[in-house]
Amino acid sequence: MDVRIITISREFGSGGRTIGKKLAERLGVPYYDKELVNEVALETGFDPRYIEEAGEHAPIGGRLAYAFNMQGVPGIMRGLSATDFLWCIQREVILRIADKGPCVIVGRSADYILKDRKDALHVFVHADMDFRAERIVRLYGQSEKTPEQRLRDKDKKRAVNYEHYTGREWGRSQNYTLTLNSGAIGVERCVDLLADLVGPIKAETPAPETAQ
Amino acid sequence: MDVRIITISREFGSGGRTIGKKLAERLGVPYYDKELVNEVALETGFDPRYIEEAGEHAPIGGRLAYAFNMQGVPGIMRGLSATDFLWCIQREVILRIADKGPCVIVGRSADYILKDRKDALHVFVHADMDFRAERIVRLYGQSEKTPEQRLRDKDKKRAVNYEHYTGREWGRSQNYTLTLNSGAIGVERCVDLLADLVGPIKAETPAPETAQ
Numbered sequence: 118m119d120v121r122i123i124t125i126s127r128e129f130g131s132g133g134r135t136i137g138k139k140l141a142e143r144l145g146v147p148y149y150d151k152e153l154v155n156e157v158a159l160e161t162g163f164d165p166r167y168i169e170e171a172g173e174h175a176p177i178g179g180r181l182a183y184a185f186n187m188q189g190v191p192g193i194m195r196g197l198s199a200t201d202f203l204w205c206i207q208r209e210v211i212l213r214i215a216d217k218g219p220c221v222i223v224g225r226s227a228d229y230i231l232k233d234r235k236d237a238l239h240v241f242v243h244a245d246m247d248f249r250a251e252r253i254v255r256l257y258g259q260s261e262k263t264p265e266q267r268l269r270d271k272d273k274k275r276a277v278n279y280e281h282y283t284g285r286e287w288g289r290s291q292n293y294t295l296t297l298n299s300g301a302i303g304v305e306r307c308v309d310l311l312a313d314l315v316g317p318i319k320a321e322t323p324a325p326e327t328a329q
Numbered sequence: 330m331d332v333r334i335i336t337i338s339r340e341f342g343s344g345g346r347t348i349g350k351k352l353a354e355r356l357g358v359p360y361y362d363k364e365l366v367n368e369v370a371l372e373t374g375f376d377p378r379y380i381e382e383a384g385e386h387a388p389i390g391g392r393l394a395y396a397f398n399m400q401g402v403p404g405i406m407r408g409l410s411a412t413d414f415l416w417c418i419q420r421e422v423i424l425r426i427a428d429k430g431p432c433v434i435v436g437r438s439a440d441y442i443l444k445d446r447k448d449a450l451h452v453f454v455h456a457d458m459d460f461r462a463e464r465i466v467r468l469y470g471q472s473e474k475t476p477e478q479r480l481r482d483k484d485k486k487r488a489v490n491y492e493h494y495t496g497r498e499w500g501r502s503q504n505y506t507l508t509l510n511s512g513a514i515g516v517e518r519c520v521d522l523l524a525d526l527v528g529p530i531k532a533e534t535p536a537p538e539t540a541q
Contacts, residue, residue, distance in 0.1 A: 290453055295508060301506045
């Protein structure tokens with residue numbers, strides 16, 4: 118495989134984001150996660166916090182879930198709910214980022230959006246409940262809910278969003294080039310394994326100018 | 330991870346068996362597939378061809394699907410159907426093989442049977458329909474059914490058997506330490522990746538004799 122794009126989908130707390138970030142550093146390519154949210158915010162005018170929440174979560178209602186009929190919204194977007202509109206913009210942004218050059222993209226159903234690219238490696242990272250529970254409490258602190266409830270809620274939201282927009286089952290191994298249990302393998306070993314598999318990413322060679 | 334046992338589950342035609350065999354050679358450990366069938370045949374007196382067919386397939390009826398009530402069958406096994414009886418014996422044989430020492434076991438729900446062993450690495454190998462169709466025609470020749478029908482039938486049977494006896498979904502990434510798309514990665518690269526991940530398997534150190 119001549120890999121140029123790596124998408125990372127992950128269970129909450131599995132360390133998928135850390136793996137993506139370290140892999141991007143190791144490969145010397147851009148990393149998109151929050152960066153993608155900011156790009157979508159610029160395109161849509163939505164608050165980045167709303168995009169972060171709704172961009173990977175269930176397409177439910179809320180104060181912004183109305184139909185778009187106002188001026189300035191392209192015709193094809195009119196009548197869409199806010200989450201559908203967000204999905205469309207997010208999809209455009211991801212396709213554009215992937216066209217720009219080699220990168221690592223975390224979350225946001227990028228595996229589905231880029232499924233037809235022959236140069237994309239799609240990864241799903243998961244881990245046992247105990248490993249993830251310990252990790253989220255260490256990284257994000259305690260909350261009113263138990264760590265297990267937080268994990269179940271967040272995974273459920275990601276799964277519903279993914280299934281709604283892609284028609285595929287979230288976490289089904291056949292959707293990904295490879296899936297990794299980061300708890301059993303270890304976060305660092307996952308980075309090593311992926312970096313070895315991808316190998317050095319060749320820089321884009323500009324097309325030679327043709328003599329007229 | 331200090332891996333001593335590798336289980337490989339696989340979609341039909343994905344090359345999972347080849348990967349298992351090559352990995353076992355590379356690691357210098359025994360490989361169980363047909364060997365396991367023969368061991369179960371010895372235990373049960375069933376025809377190896379029946380075990381090979383029924384051991385991974387749907388627990389449906391047939392001329393052998395009767396209850397065991399005869400002499401010689403342990404009390405706990407009486408009243409079981411032939412496929413349930415086969416499952417129990419197969420499970421015992423797999424647990425015993427794993428206790429004997431490092432090895433690679435292909436198929437037969439070994440991932441579930443050995444799920445509580447901390448020294449086991451569980452792998453699921455899958456690939457796109459085109460890759461698998463080309464492969465089964467090349468390896469096993471044509472048949473009355475299209476390659477796609479053969480793949481779907483065999484996968485379906487394995488999935489039904491797995492789900493019936495384990496209560497888990499076949500191919501769900503969370504059941505495995507890692508899953509690999511052998512079509513995208515390549516069969517040889519899958520062997521390299523697994524051999525790197527497992528590393529050299531240490532020989533069993535016999536317990537020192539204690540002086541009386």
